[in-house]
Amino acid sequence: METLEELRTYVKSQLQDDTTGHDFAHIERVVSLAETIAKQTDGVNEKIVITAAYLHDVIDDKLVDDVDTQKASVQTKLKSLAYTDAEIDAVMDIITHMSYSANLVHQYALSIDGQIVQDADRLDAIGAIGVARAMYFGGHFGDAIYDPTQTPRQNMNKSEYRKHTTVINHFYEKLFKLPNLMNTSAAKEIATKRQKFMQEFVNEFIDEWRGIH
Numbered sequence: 678m679e680t681l682e683e684l685r686t687y688v689k690s691q692l693q694d695d696t697t698g699h700d701f702a703h704i705e706r707v708v709s710l711a712e713t714i715a716k717q718t719d720g721v722n723e724k725i726v727i728t729a730a731y732l733h734d735v736i737d738d739k740l741v742d743d744v745d746t747q748k749a750s751v752q753t754k755l756k757s758l759a760y761t762d763a764e765i766d767a768v769m770d771i772i773t774h775m776s777y778s779a780n781l782v783h784q785y786a787l788s789i790d791g792q793i794v795q796d797a798d799r800l801d802a803i804g805a806i807g808v809a810r811a812m813y814f815g816g817h818f819g820d821a822i823y824d825p826t827q828t829p830r831q832n833m834n835k836s837e838y839r840k841h842t843t844v845i846n847h848f849y850e851k852l853f854k855l856p857n858l859m860n861t862s863a864a865k866e867i868a869t870k871r872q873k874f875m876q877e878f879v880n881e882f883i884d885e886w887r888g889i890h
């Protein structure tokens with residue numbers, strides 16, 4: 678579809694400078710995972726799923742300074758691509774409310790299309806890719822890889838969550854929780870496999886740190 682090609686170009690230009698693991702390759706993996714989950718789920722509007730998957734990081738307050746201006750730019754772009762007002766509203770509702778940090782205190786009720794995109798985004802934060810992204814993210818912000826004196830935090834609000842401790846803590850504070858938070862059964866299945874790998878990685882890491890060979 679020509680519309681999707683134009684959407685890809687738009688998103689690519691928006692995210693080209695990202696060095697925190699929210700780059701365009703992340704977007705393409707999320708689109709592909711969302712397509713896979715959508716095929717195994719009932720009642721899906723595939724156009725909304727794919728569009729929201731492409732746009733899900735473009736209005737993130739971690740990545741852009743002025744979220745409202747960026748939202749308006751996304752809406753203008755979709756209008757120029759002949760999306761209806763109802764379609765634009767559906768996409769904006771998803772990308773505004775799906776992030777992990779936006780759901781720490783109260784869980785927002787996403788549409789089924791939104792639940793799929795949220796699952797796809799969360800799947801790309803776990804498994805081998807998840808390990809790589811967490812290390813890359815921590816490196817970008819100058820966080821320590823590990824410090825056994827720093828206990829993982831629980832029940833954080835958004836501003837606490839934004840303050841980093843160590844990359845290994847991030848596994849306990851967020852990544853290990855994601856498989857249980859998946860909305861769809863298709864995503865849960867993929868998450869179970871990725872969780873196992875991630876747990877093995879962290880166990881092995883801590884053994885090596887402690888000098889257990």
Ligand code: ADP
Pocket residue numbers: 698737739775776777778779801802807810811812814815840841842843844847852
């Ligand atoms: P969201 O955009 O849904 O609020 P995040 O920005 O928290 O989610 O997560 C996006 C990616 O950045 C994930 O791969 C996540 O593991 C990584 N990440 C976020 N916070 C940290 C952190 N403190 N340490 C390491 N990786 C992190």
Ligand code: NI
Pocket residue numbers: 699703707733734798
């Ligand atoms: Ni994302």
